[in-house]
Amino acid sequence: MMQRHILLMDGPDHKGLIYQVTRILFEHNQNIIRNDEYVSPSGYFFMRTEFDGEADVSELLYALQKELPIGLNLRINPRKKKDVVLFVTKEHHCLGELLIRYAFDELDATILAVISNYNTLQPLVGKFGIPFHFISHENKSREEHEEAILRTLDVYRPEFLVLAKYMRIITPEFVSHFPNRIINIHHSFLPAFIGANPYRQAYERGVKIIGATAHFVNNDLDEGPIIAQDVKAVNHSQTASDMATLGRDTEKAVLSKALKLVFNDRVFIHHNRTIIL
């Protein structure tokens, strides 16, 4: 049966690599719909190939692995929605955006559940008929809290976790369960501000631009590979609160954009950078 698949490949570049891959797809009777490659200046190769065909995928994968140089990472994904769990705290802006998109089938993902350390957003999630898990962090050590979350996640087995304004630090131990599978959104400033109440600091510094960054989470929170960024202009007449409002609008737009890229298998991660094909 004809189906759309996506081949993702990365590794050290070799002369003739595109030729070899396209030859094997051709010989397996697959029709390339879209092909994107990138070779980094240091000679690392990335390729994303969308193709249609009737061949057996595992057979095709076997042929690729056998015939291509060793050292390449190869995956073939069927083109389908990703299973995700959202994490939130009290802010609704990113959650609301994702729920509306999901309700009208525009998210390229299935929201299996929403997990929160507060019950503030339960009514909103309830409107959309999605399970809401209130897992308070109170009276729990960080480890106990994360274990409770992991037990819940075990039921859903999501492919991606989306931190849609989840205001808890997560441990490297927790991250290690979902390598390159946790996506976070946070505000961004020029220059950067560290510590509490960054919009207040941005206001006091008189910045003319505020922004948002969506990124994968690795052990350094806020330091994983960047997926998408955008900014909006501000001026002196906007209060710290106005800036926070505009910042939230930017966050939700940037998170949506980043998720679309990730859920469409367009994002590679290499040495703490993303390559988006």
Place this chain on the structure above:
Amino acid sequence: MMQRHILLMDGPDHKGLIYQVTRILFEHNQNIIRNDEYVSPSGYFFMRTEFDGEADVSELLYALQKELPIGLNLRINPRKKKDVVLFVTKEHHCLGELLIRYAFDELDATILAVISNYNTLQPLVGKFGIPFHFISHENKSREEHEEAILRTLDVYRPEFLVLAKYMRIITPEFVSHFPNRIINIHHSFLPAFIGANPYRQAYERGVKIIGATAHFVNNDLDEGPIIAQDVKAVNHSQTASDMATLGRDTEKAVLSKALKLVFNDRVFIHHNRTIIL
């Protein structure tokens, strides 16, 4: 001798096309540095391949033509600066931008000469040691004026003509000498305004955005394939003259961006659209 070349290819899509092209390059010992393809929804194929190697280019081109399906357009360009002639009238903003870039070798082009129907900008061009041809349109029919220009161009034989705020309508006859080789820049508005003094009209209509469009010139002036566009925000407190100033800044930035794409052989034209690889 090793040299960088760019293969440009477009035509109806066929299964295995990327495979065939990459195979032939591989067999001719060429190393692909960067490869970009695009297949339109209607099944038209575009490919741009940068490669390094020592093989004979005409031999390679012959092999491609012989082995690939008929109906494909194939070109192989050496990676080198384009020869261009600039056209201006009285406004200096685009010209100044291009001259400064050229003076510091950032234009990816050689400015052979500047042609103008006024002598207003002769002093500026003179500072940079570039020939300036003042070819007045006064007391000449449009045909006589264009013939005088063509005679001058005949000396320089440019690959591209850049209309850097050249405020004369050019005839289809003139355009036919330089198919897809004339680039123009003009202001753009939402909504569009036709007729004299568009900034005045934009002001009176209270637009919140003004922009610029760089495009190839075909028989419908201002209607050829779009290469680049950008906009800037404006508000009620800006006069028509303020808007014109901001519009000029946008024009020069958009023209520079478009020229960089064209001069790097990144722009295909198909059915009045550009495909930028």
Place this chain on the structure above:
Amino acid sequence: MMQRHILLMDGPDHKGLIYQVTRILFEHNQNIIRNDEYVSPSGYFFMRTEFDGEADVSELLYALQKELPIGLNLRINPRKKKDVVLFVTKEHHCLGELLIRYAFDELDATILAVISNYNTLQPLVGKFGIPFHFISHENKSREEHEEAILRTLDVYRPEFLVLAKYMRIITPEFVSHFPNRIINIHHSFLPAFIGANPYRQAYERGVKIIGATAHFVNNDLDEGPIIAQDVKAVNHSQTASDMATLGRDTEKAVLSKALKLVFNDRVFIHHNRTIIL
């Protein structure tokens, strides 16, 4: 009792106008919190003054009218949420955005009801507990349809109508009931495209930017005073459908921005332009 009010004033400029207004506010013991003026190049004066105080508003208005030159338009609004009715057809993107903002009290307005010529969006509106009026246009003349709508509006008596992707032409007769009180959102392109399926036309023309315009509705639909505009970059690889998706995101952001300005009494209308203070 201390309350925040907004004085809105426009008319032909006179020397000393700001002085007279601020004097009267001072003598009535009002404290100016924020004051913005603008004088157009043709000598028309606009002023928006936010002030706090305990004085009697009608007395203050009387004093202003008596002491200022005749020919000025004067209004004093209490700072409060506007009552609005939303109009939709089948597209959910603007509606969803407004409902989420409303649910979290971020809209500066009370949504009294949603009116639609289809029942497609009834389930979404129902989640938020807002009355939904399905008033089909089928088997009705345009006049009959608008009369049915007017009867429904008569119950709610809204200050503003928001056409949040309402895909019906409305008559000058209907507009005359709500002068400068109907706000519309539509997509915008450089250049403009007229007729059916504009995203298809934009795709075929290869535009590099798509945008949205929010504006008041007057007798020329899509031609009333512009309140807000924004654009997003696109490229050849995006299909007409991708462009439509991005266009919808832009529409919802621009509509939200425009409504915030209108609902905060920041928008003057003069000769088909908006002055935003």
Place this chain on the structure above:
Amino acid sequence: MMQRHILLMDGPDHKGLIYQVTRILFEHNQNIIRNDEYVSPSGYFFMRTEFDGEADVSELLYALQKELPIGLNLRINPRKKKDVVLFVTKEHHCLGELLIRYAFDELDATILAVISNYNTLQPLVGKFGIPFHFISHENKSREEHEEAILRTLDVYRPEFLVLAKYMRIITPEFVSHFPNRIINIHHSFLPAFIGANPYRQAYERGVKIIGATAHFVNNDLDEGPIIAQDVKAVNHSQTASDMATLGRDTEKAVLSKALKLVFNDRVFIHHNRTIIL
């Protein structure tokens, strides 16, 4: 004789301040052309008033000082071009932009001279007939170098110094000679990168946005009040060198914008922020 002046005023807010100022201008027969005020949330007042009239400026200033509450800063500037000296090192992009604008009288300033610690840009400056002072830092202590510069500046007595990519740290001692009168431009990133070769760092971090910030220089270089900022989108396929090119274009646009604001007396400085009226 009728002349345009600009009154700049800032200080603690008082009830009736706008009223008092506009009254005094009215009594001195001055006609307000444009008036902008801002009161910060903490109650600090800023006002910029453009006015035309025939009265004696020093008399007017005396009246304002006598009648307004003490503690206000008051200045009245004639509307005229500022005298500036530019500082550069080896990069031409900002300098070229300013010279072209200056050559066509679009800078709102007179460039008295260009000072550089290298002679690289002397030929470019020479084309425009402006004095170029090559003051090498080699074999000089920082103090000796700055003293040599100060001696040169003493000849020109500029109102503003523009660091148009001047790659030397300047001392607090030097800055103290020109309080709030030195303007700098530098690249900006989300997140910020400290140390050598920031474009390389931005590339390695995979940022999706690069920007530029124009600011006044105080004792913390790169930390003075921000005047203007802007950003451009980048992606993985752009090398560190591509990013640097785009960054330079952004720098020159942001610096031009900032200078226009400063040279038009539109920028107040308060507690390390700018208020732009």
